Amino acid sequence: MSVEGMIRTMADEAGKAARALRSIGRADKDAALNRMAGLLRRYSDRIREENAKDVARAREAGLSAAMIDRLTLTGPTIEGMAQGLEEVAGLPDPVGLVTGMWRRPNGLLVGRVRIPIGVIGFIYESRPNVTVDAAALCLKSGNAVILKGGSEAIQSNMVLAEILAEALQATGLPEKAVQVVPTTDREAVSILIGLDEDVDLIIPRGGEGLIRFVADHSKIPVLKHYKGVCHVYVDQDAEIPMAEEICYNAKVQRPGVCNAMETLLVHEGIAGRFLPAMIERFEKAGVEIRGCERTRSIAPQVRAAVAEDWPAEFLDLILAVKVVGDLEEALDHIERYGSKHTETIVTNDYARAQRFLGEVDSSVVLVNASTRFNDGNQLGLGAEIGINTSKLHAFGPMGLEELTTTKFIVYGSGQVRS
Amino acid sequence: MSVEGMIRTMADEAGKAARALRSIGRADKDAALNRMAGLLRRYSDRIREENAKDVARAREAGLSAAMIDRLTLTGPTIEGMAQGLEEVAGLPDPVGLVTGMWRRPNGLLVGRVRIPIGVIGFIYESRPNVTVDAAALCLKSGNAVILKGGSEAIQSNMVLAEILAEALQATGLPEKAVQVVPTTDREAVSILIGLDEDVDLIIPRGGEGLIRFVADHSKIPVLKHYKGVCHVYVDQDAEIPMAEEICYNAKVQRPGVCNAMETLLVHEGIAGRFLPAMIERFEKAGVEIRGCERTRSIAPQVRAAVAEDWPAEFLDLILAVKVVGDLEEALDHIERYGSKHTETIVTNDYARAQRFLGEVDSSVVLVNASTRFNDGNQLGLGAEIGINTSKLHAFGPMGLEELTTTKFIVYGSGQVRS
Numbered sequence: 001m002s003v004e005g006m007i008r009t010m011a012d013e014a015g016k017a018a019r020a021l022r023s024i025g026r027a028d029k030d031a032a033l034n035r036m037a038g039l040l041r042r043y044s045d046r047i048r049e050e051n052a053k054d055v056a057r058a059r060e061a062g063l064s065a066a067m068i069d070r071l072t073l074t075g076p077t078i079e080g081m082a083q084g085l086e087e088v089a090g091l092p093d094p095v096g097l098v099t100g101m102w103r104r105p106n107g108l109l110v111g112r113v114r115i116p117i118g119v120i121g122f123i124y125e126s127r128p129n130v131t132v133d134a135a136a137l138c139l140k141s142g143n144a145v146i147l148k149g150g151s152e153a154i155q156s157n158m159v160l161a162e163i164l165a166e167a168l169q170a171t172g173l174p175e176k177a178v179q180v181v182p183t184t185d186r187e188a189v190s191i192l193i194g195l196d197e198d199v200d201l202i203i204p205r206g207g208e209g210l211i212r213f214v215a216d217h218s219k220i221p222v223l224k225h226y227k228g229v230c231h232v233y234v235d236q237d238a239e240i241p242m243a244e245e246i247c248y249n250a251k252v253q254r255p256g257v258c259n260a261m262e263t264l265l266v267h268e269g270i271a272g273r274f275l276p277a278m279i280e281r282f283e284k285a286g287v288e289i290r291g292c293e294r295t296r297s298i299a300p301q302v303r304a305a306v307a308e309d310w311p312a313e314f315l316d317l318i319l320a321v322k323v324v325g326d327l328e329e330a331l332d333h334i335e336r337y338g339s340k341h342t343e344t345i346v347t348n349d350y351a352r353a354q355r356f357l358g359e360v361d362s363s364v365v366l367v368n369a370s371t372r373f374n375d376g377n378q379l380g381l382g383a384e385i386g387i388n389t390s391k392l393h394a395f396g397p398m399g400l401e402e403l404t405t406t407k408f409i410v411y412g413s414g415q416v417r418s
Numbered sequence: 419m420s421v422e423g424m425i426r427t428m429a430d431e432a433g434k435a436a437r438a439l440r441s442i443g444r445a446d447k448d449a450a451l452n453r454m455a456g457l458l459r460r461y462s463d464r465i466r467e468e469n470a471k472d473v474a475r476a477r478e479a480g481l482s483a484a485m486i487d488r489l490t491l492t493g494p495t496i497e498g499m500a501q502g503l504e505e506v507a508g509l510p511d512p513v514g515l516v517t518g519m520w521r522r523p524n525g526l527l528v529g530r531v532r533i534p535i536g537v538i539g540f541i542y543e544s545r546p547n548v549t550v551d552a553a554a555l556c557l558k559s560g561n562a563v564i565l566k567g568g569s570e571a572i573q574s575n576m577v578l579a580e581i582l583a584e585a586l587q588a589t590g591l592p593e594k595a596v597q598v599v600p601t602t603d604r605e606a607v608s609i610l611i612g613l614d615e616d617v618d619l620i621i622p623r624g625g626e627g628l629i630r631f632v633a634d635h636s637k638i639p640v641l642k643h644y645k646g647v648c649h650v651y652v653d654q655d656a657e658i659p660m661a662e663e664i665c666y667n668a669k670v671q672r673p674g675v676c677n678a679m680e681t682l683l684v685h686e687g688i689a690g691r692f693l694p695a696m697i698e699r700f701e702k703a704g705v706e707i708r709g710c711e712r713t714r715s716i717a718p719q720v721r722a723a724v725a726e727d728w729p730a731e732f733l734d735l736i737l738a739v740k741v742v743g744d745l746e747e748a749l750d751h752i753e754r755y756g757s758k759h760t761e762t763i764v765t766n767d768y769a770r771a772q773r774f775l776g777e778v779d780s781s782v783v784l785v786n787a788s789t790r791f792n793d794g795n796q797l798g799l800g801a802e803i804g805i806n807t808s809k810l811h812a813f814g815p816m817g818l819e820e821l822t823t824t825k826f827i828v829y830g831s832g833q834v835r836s
Binding site for chain 1: 639
């Protein structure tokens with residue numbers, strides 16, 4: 001079959017599975033998730049065998065050690081995937097929740113109820129465990145999912161797909177509720193994102209190139225973020241030890257992720273007291289600082305920031321630092337260079353904290369906490385399938401509830417419109 | 419200036435206005451809306467003068483009487499627009515509502531708060547009063563809006579834009595919060611829907627051609643419905659007089675709108691008792707019936723339905739009628755031919771009513787009420803800017819709340835991630 005024929009068939013089967021899922025309740029979905037966990041453990045050796053083929057091919061292709069590390073599945077990572085499935089089984093089911101119900105003057109009883117979105121296309125470049133995580137979240141929220149993973153993980157993803165299908169079949173759920181695209185042909189992505197009659201939502205996860213390609217060519221709604229250019233603003237009334245801990249954590253704890261700090265803004269009234277020790281600590285941790293002129297007048301050893309540094313997502317131990325005259329200047333800088341992802345103010349000033357929370361137009365805005373908390377798990381959503389910086393549907397981290405929508409249900413007794 | 423330069427400038431100004439609107443509260447927005455209402459009344463003569471130019475041009479161009487009627491603004495229609503503004507002023511402000519707040523084990527206080535979406539592009543072909551309605555809803559929800567109306571209403575829209583801007587200025591709100599594209603050049607639409615860095619949401623309203631053009635070419639999220647192929651299913655346990663009233667209302671009360679019934683499905687167990695009188699009543703009202711074979715065996719005078727009739731949105735006094743063997747067949751038919759817009763079951767059977775509500779995948783699903791209730795006002799949203807049949811963001815009618823999104827706000831006390 002052609003790639004196009006194959007993807008169309010998969011979308012068609014996903015549509016049928018999605019329809020069946022509408023009337024499948026929590027107990028059955030949880031049973032399937034727990035069965036998946038059991039089968040992952042049972043087939044652990046087989047998963048590692050198939051994964052070893054991906055890893056061998058990656059070595060031949062000369063992929064970096066870091067990428068090979070991300071690709072490799074071990075006993076503990078497989079156990080982690082199994083536990084992840086069990087955790088999702090333990091989360092509340094968002095489907096069926098009536099978010100509001102009211103009676104109209106004419107007696108109509110109008111309610112809104114959470115329903116699955118339908119068919120989701122999930123396109124990713126990440127580690128093979130994302131295959132299992134995404135399948136679990138989509139299934140629990142009642143959606144059918146078509147998973148298109150990276151070509152380097154194809155053998156691993158195929159064996160995981162088989163195991164997930166076996167669990168679905170064994171527990172009486174539609175087997176096509178979770179499908180993995182069984183090809184590395186990149187055409188598959190172009191075809192999938194064009195099926196606007198059959199697919200309700202596309203979620204791309206990976207590098208900015210992949211995401212831009214999907215967003216530019218899809219006719220289907222896309223939830224995504226391109227990058228996270230996250231800021232910490234240290235106000236003149238910040239507690240310096242707290243500011244230091246927050247900034248250090250936001251930059252150094254895991255620099256390669258989207259919620260790491262990329263630019264530090266410091267009020268001029270505290271810069272002289274705060275920056276020298278902070279920059280020293282950063283430099284000890286291997287962070288390269290790129291500072292504005294005023295930063296460099298405080299710490300002359302620092303490299304001068306260039307225009308490209310302010311909108312940059314370094315994803316690395318690099319930090320842009322700017323001294324600002326006031327909160328207004330910090331807000332302007334964030335408005336101009338930010339990515340609507342995550343911004344933090346460190347302050348003990350009540351009015352400025354409230355103003356920052358109100359005026360910063362980012363999916364997560366924090367006072368006195370690390371940017372690293374923009375994460376579905378950390379914020380209490382229970383799990384996360386991604387972060388959305390478009391304003392529509394779900395601004396910010398997306399958990400199970402964000403994989404649903406609502407429809408109106410209306411109980412009448414013969415009402416007509418006059 | 420080129421059309422492109424003009425639209426880019428408008429989008430840029432809209433962005434600045436949207437930023438200012440973030441910190442403008444209800445009282446100021448309501449004052450502006452009420453001022454707009456006052457100015458519409460004051461300038462009623464001038465509006466009609468400008469409108470007369472549009473109407474004269476429409477007559478010269480040979481537009482239909484119905485279209486000229488829709489275009490014409492009279493004293494009462496202008497008064498209606500003013501009252502509409504006052505009604506929106508009276509509605510609750512969705513912005514700032516904290517939809518939930520919880521404390522995490524590490525002490526972080528995490529909340530979700532409603533915020534405006536930002537900059538909305540509203541593209542429409544309708545009557546000039548839509549200009550005022552859309553402006554009111556966007557302003558009240560804290561959004562800046564760029565309005566691109568139909569070329570036939572350009573003079574009317576321009577004078578309305580001037581009046582709205584005067585009201586914004588007089589009440590201290592950003593004048594560029596509401597802008598009307600001052601050209602009939604169709605290129606303006608293509609440019610507007612490509613500005614994905616500046617515009618957060620596109621809402622097209624009009625014919626299917628306009629909507630498909632926008633959806634196919636926009637890089638910005640689009641909320642829209644192509645058509646409403648709405649069904650009423652009369653179950654074997656329907657009360658016949660109730661079924662007759664609901665079906666008659668759904669088809670005849672206003673046949674040219676998206677929530678009118680286009681196909682009637684009737685259970686075979688009631689068809690013989692229900693259809694003869696129902697069809698007679700429809701025929702008296704001038705409705706042309708297109709029936710399946712079984713319908714024609716009951717009412718032989720009826721024209722035979724062809725394949726194209728089942729997915730058709732007639733928007734006219736035409737109705738497709740099909741007799742089905744059971745609820746399952748009705749659900750299958752709706753799944754295949756429906757547009758996810760509005761579906762009604764008429765029944766006194768509890769289990770089938772609940773099953774219909776649960777399994778029909780439409781934005782509004784009703785029991786024992788007319789399809790004509792899929793309307794923001796009728797369902798109690800207070801107002802409506804359109805109906806969305808994509809599953810994302812707001813499935814169904816969109817009121818003020820649906821013109822907002824939520825962001826996370828986090829109150830910490832120095833938390834970092836371990």
